[in-house]
Amino acid sequence: MPSIDFIRNIQKKDKKTFFKDFENSQKAQVNHFEYENSNKVSDDSRPLIADFTEYSPLHNGHFHCMKTAKSKIPNGLFVAIVPGLFERSGRGLPYILHRNVRSEIAIAVGADIVVEGPPMGIMGSGQYSLCLTKMFQALNTDFIPRGYRPFDAYEKILEKISLGHGIAPKPYKIVDMDTNEVIYNGKLEEDNYVIVSFSKSLKKIGFDFKDKFIFVPRIEGVSGTLIRKACSLNDLESVKFMLPSETIRILEREINADRAPLHDLRLDEYIIDSANNLSFDDLIKLNFFNDKLANELINQREIKPFESVSEIENSIFYGFSSHFKNRVLSILETRINADTISEYINNYPSTVRVLNYKNEKVLNEFKEKVFFNDKIFVNNIEVL
Secondary structure, eight states: OOOHHHHHHHHHHHHHHHHHHHHHHHHHTOTTOOEEOSSOOOTTOOOEEEEEOOOTTOOHHHHHHHHHHHHHSTTOEEEEEEOOGGGBOTTSOBOSSOHHHHHHHHHHHTOSEEEEOOOGGGSOHHHHHHHHHHHHHHTTOSBEEEEEOOOHHHHHHHHHHHTTOOEEEETTEEEETTTOOEEEESOOOHHHHHHHHHHHHHHHHTOOOTTTEEEEEOOSSOOHHHHHHHHHHTOGGGGGGGSOHHHHHHHHHHHHTTOOOOTTOOOHHHHHHHHHHOOHHHHHTBTTOOHHHHHHHHHHHHHSOOOSHHHHHHHSOOOSSTTHHHHHHHHHHHOOBHHHHHHHHHTTTSEEEEEEESOHHHHHHHHHHHHSSSEEOOSEEEEO
């Protein structure tokens, strides 16, 4: 089992990187006002397939999506966008593996390049969706594979997106942004929601996504819940049929080296200290926080100081998202202000950070695709 010092070092390093990226983006002031580029990508440049996925860990569903996209675009350059700083998912929960290890698995099963995605766990879904679509734009993406859960009414939504229509997810209804037509009444489950959220954000930034999505029906027989449980119990044999052999090999190596699993671990001391000691003014500056949430914590701690994360969690009211509580815990853990996150998103991604790559030839192709195109949206590619 990883030590708390191991988790603390990750958080400390990532916070330093976050603020370095933030400061550099402020100096550069790219702000996504793209500029014309006199250098052109070569005519034989391969189309770029950009797949956002968390790979926590990479399972057969992820592998199926990758293989399907590569079979449809056999000459494509497959780029996986893998979040991200602070090692917290879009649900606000810790990942099983560090992103460097997740990127290693992605390359092992067939990705060409892995780039670092945004720090999703400290953002709302609309915020990280916007960051991810800005990354698609920055990479000059040609195709975007996405897994989804089929049902009859959803096919109409996918048809609209394939036409380049933005689809807005609103409370209990889905609206075509181009025609204002309500095309579905009800809520969408997570994978299907992500696709419509992407279309909305892509429309917002002016990225033409007509015919760019590759929609891949999800396969059965894969359970993230069972995989997480098996990792906690170090019982990978029970979920072996859900994971590629490369994932199992690398996951076993990390568990044996006490670098995994990470998903049951938080820096409780940071969260408790924030909840007990931050002033009202400091609390309401944090992302997700408002007067009501800040007062809830302050009222509870005045009765009795918090002694555990579960006590804090019980004091957090439910937001619109079922993941709201975990995101709030991640914000208390990192103490990143809303204004800082907003500015970070405005300039995202001024730097594209390459976590891993297949070989030098592929890396050079990737750099050419990003920097030698009609428009340039980033200042720098950093290769780890």
